[in-house]
Amino acid sequence: MNKKNVWIVTGICLIISFILMEVLDGHEKSRKNSLIENELDDPKLYQIIYVTQELETPMWNSIKKGALDTLGSDLSDYKVSVDFWGTLRPNLTDFLKTMEVAIASNVSGIIVQGMNHPDFIRLVNKATTKGIPVMTIGADSPESLRKTYVGSDHLAEGTIMAEEAVKRLGTSGRLAIVSGMHEETYQATREKGIEQVLSKHPDIKIFKMERLSQQSYATDWETNEILNQCPDCYTFLGLGSETGSGIVETIQNRAKLEDYHIFTFDDNPKTMEMVEKGLIDATLQHKPEEMGKMSMILMLKWLDGKDMPLERFHYTPIQIVSR
Amino acid sequence: MSILPNTIRKKIIVLSLTIWIIMAFTWLYMSYTNQKTITKYNDILQRYLLIYQVSLLSESSVSALSQYISFPEKGHLTHYKSSLGQLEKARDQLIMLKNPDNFMKLVNYNNMIRNQVHSMDLAVLSVDKNRHASIAIHINEAVQTSNFISEASLSLISDELTTYDEFYRKMIKQSNELKKIGILVLILSSILLLSFSYRFASIITLPIFVLNRAARDFAQGNFEKPILINTNDEISSLAVTFDRMRVDIKNLIGEIRNKALVERQLHEHKLLLRESELKSLQSQINPHFLFNTLNLLSKMTYLEGAKESSRLIVSVSNLLRHNLRRLDISATLEEEVKGVQEYFQIQKARFLGRFHASMEMNPECAGYEIPSLTLQPFVENAFIHGIEPSRQGGQISVRISNEPDHVVIRIEDDGCGMNRDIAESLLDETTGEGYTGHSTGIGIANVIRRLRLFYETHDVIHIESVVGKGTSVTLRLPKQRRDLDAESHDRG
Numbered sequence: 001m002n003k004k005n006v007w008i009v010t011g012i013c014l015i016i017s018f019i020l021m022e023v024l025d026g027h028e029k030s031r032k033n034s035l036i037e038n039e040l041d042d043p044k045l046y047q048i049i050y051v052t053q054e055l056e057t058p059m060w061n062s063i064k065k066g067a068l069d070t071l072g073s074d075l076s077d078y079k080v081s082v083d084f085w086g087t088l089r090p091n092l093t094d095f096l097k098t099m100e101v102a103i104a105s106n107v108s109g110i111i112v113q114g115m116n117h118p119d120f121i122r123l124v125n126k127a128t129t130k131g132i133p134v135m136t137i138g139a140d141s142p143e144s145l146r147k148t149y150v151g152s153d154h155l156a157e158g159t160i161m162a163e164e165a166v167k168r169l170g171t172s173g174r175l176a177i178v179s180g181m182h183e184e185t186y187q188a189t190r191e192k193g194i195e196q197v198l199s200k201h202p203d204i205k206i207f208k209m210e211r212l213s214q215q216s217y218a219t220d221w222e223t224n225e226i227l228n229q230c231p232d233c234y235t236f237l238g239l240g241s242e243t244g245s246g247i248v249e250t251i252q253n254r255a256k257l258e259d260y261h262i263f264t265f266d267d268n269p270k271t272m273e274m275v276e277k278g279l280i281d282a283t284l285q286h287k288p289e290e291m292g293k294m295s296m297i298l299m300l301k302w303l304d305g306k307d308m309p310l311e312r313f314h315y316t317p318i319q320i321v322s323r
Numbered sequence: 324m325s326i327l328p329n330t331i332r333k334k335i336i337v338l339s340l341t342i343w344i345i346m347a348f349t350w351l352y353m354s355y356t357n358q359k360t361i362t363k364y365n366d367i368l369q370r371y372l373l374i375y376q377v378s379l380l381s382e383s384s385v386s387a388l389s390q391y392i393s394f395p396e397k398g399h400l401t402h403y404k405s406s407l408g409q410l411e412k413a414r415d416q417l418i419m420l421k422n423p424d425n426f427m428k429l430v431n432y433n434n435m436i437r438n439q440v441h442s443m444d445l446a447v448l449s450v451d452k453n454r455h456a457s458i459a460i461h462i463n464e465a466v467q468t469s470n471f472i473s474e475a476s477l478s479l480i481s482d483e484l485t486t487y488d489e490f491y492r493k494m495i496k497q498s499n500e501l502k503k504i505g506i507l508v509l510i511l512s513s514i515l516l517l518s519f520s521y522r523f524a525s526i527i528t529l530p531i532f533v534l535n536r537a538a539r540d541f542a543q544g545n546f547e548k549p550i551l552i553n554t555n556d557e558i559s560s561l562a563v564t565f566d567r568m569r570v571d572i573k574n575l576i577g578e579i580r581n582k583a584l585v586e587r588q589l590h591e592h593k594l595l596l597r598e599s600e601l602k603s604l605q606s607q608i609n610p611h612f613l614f615n616t617l618n619l620l621s622k623m624t625y626l627e628g629a630k631e632s633s634r635l636i637v638s639v640s641n642l643l644r645h646n647l648r649r650l651d652i653s654a655t656l657e658e659e660v661k662g663v664q665e666y667f668q669i670q671k672a673r674f675l676g677r678f679h680a681s682m683e684m685n686p687e688c689a690g691y692e693i694p695s696l697t698l699q700p701f702v703e704n705a706f707i708h709g710i711e712p713s714r715q716g717g718q719i720s721v722r723i724s725n726e727p728d729h730v731v732i733r734i735e736d737d738g739c740g741m742n743r744d745i746a747e748s749l750l751d752e753t754t755g756e757g758y759t760g761h762s763t764g765i766g767i768a769n770v771i772r773r774l775r776l777f778y779e780t781h782d783v784i785h786i787e788s789v790v791g792k793g794t795s796v797t798l799r800l801p802k803q804r805r806d807l808d809a810e811s812h813d814r815g
Binding site: 040045047081083100101104105106107 | 417418426427431432433434435437438439467468471474475
């Protein structure tokens, strides 16, 4: 092995190692480059956002389930991403902000729990003008430019419940309406339905607390006041969605519950439990899963450009539940 | 060992190469794993930096726009445009933030930035067209979107942490493990290297030790152990040469020993030869014929009535008998003395009245052994040179005395003596073998030579002589003799 050979071998080794380094480097870079192609701007990707003020509640979880199950089944050629945004407790500012973020993020579609607040309507319209379809779910916002409403028919809710109450009440009496802490938009619609029914029964009078705007009453307080101010009121209608337990407890503290008839409009577990126990006479069961499913199908149809324009309302079934 | 190269140089090169390879691999492995870790960390940092950068640029572009709106100068416009450009560039890189959990968020993030850019563009357009109302609307929109972007940045970062929490913890654990592994690798490769070097160095230097030891053995005169080195390099060829040398030296030493032995034997043979010479000298004479004749003569003269003659012949016969004895047998002093006395008898008869002899011997020396027929030649010599030439005759006395280590025999005559030269030539044994009238035919030289051989000393005889006065020959014979004594006995 002479010197020349040694030098040649060393030189070759060095060259090979340099080449290797370059190749590996280049490989890295090219790998990075190929991904930069606008995956983020893929127009085929649908992002649908559900916005609510009652995240993690049982009703909303059912809506979520309904929506996601739909995704899994017969819509496999869509690339769809679904997210559920909003607040855990009713908070208007955060709720509106979430809407703003969704609009700024240029999502494909927004399905939101509607309200009649002007800021909300403004946002819905802003989204619509930007080309983002908005649908309301659970609660409607009929004055906005939403494409459709999916959920229970609140007017029907009012009428059904009122008729049920009338059955118990008889032809005359006082009907107390408890609004509850949060002024929900559909409460007015429900009330309209109730009034519709009661217009046929002129002897039944509605009693409710006068409410100054922007004021919220605790259900307990409201019930108490009603009991104070209206001693003949033995029939209560809890308009708001969490009024049931408040009414029951307050009455229990003061009088015999059996003398009273209580009707509510929601189907959260506490309420249902009380219906089971007979503390509440009747309540309405909604179909939130159906809402989720229908909303998802409708939104996708819209995004695909099929079945346009949509009907203004897509009502989900409601059912009276009593013991 | 046959796989190793065949010179020490190549072996050392192989050793160096192996060490280099082991070290290189260790270093490469450590570097590689470290590099991987660093790359991972770099990637993570880059992600965070990008998100932060987007947020920052979003804010700065809005504020640049704001400035431009307040002071619509070209400088501000350029500043805004450059911010915008950077923002767009950052947006292009967003895809690298993709992870399994955040894709939609990224899409939204991307769209928000688009939104902000769009609003800002509209604002700039409005500035150009001086539509103040729309300026306000659009800049507000841009500001609001920028705020959303900041919040989304935080949310993205927080999501990163959540998504990669496990991963980060694993990385931290891994880098700790790596430290341990690093130390382990270091220890392992050190052990490997050191043991390998040690073994290899031994392979190279052990033969040198063997050679060294062999050289030391040689120096101490030990040529027996063969040198066994089979490492197939220069040392082993050296060992072969050394071993050959060892064998040669061993053989040479053997030869030398043999030669010495042979020389000793030669020396002994020489001695033996000398003894034979001795014997041959002593057996040149065949007196048996004379003895038999004398016997006859003695009987005849006796029968013829010449009693005196008969007695004389008997003396001669006795003398002859004494002289007939084998020369190779040593005689006792007693026997020699008897021989001398017979001689005296004869010579007395010849030189009636003119010759007087005396013989004295210490009886303790009687059994002392001397070579046969040593006394008589001296006596004869004394007679021939001392008594015969003189008319009055003379006297010869022989005295034998006993000294502790020697027997001293003194033969004195009062004859004519001899001069220094003759005495010395006798002592030198240079006098010829010729017959000089001795009855034994054995010259003094012969006797002296025999004595010297017999006693193996040069200094057995001393001659004092005064011309005209007399001669005295002193023989100092050591009592202790060497091995030749035993041998002579055996042959007897």
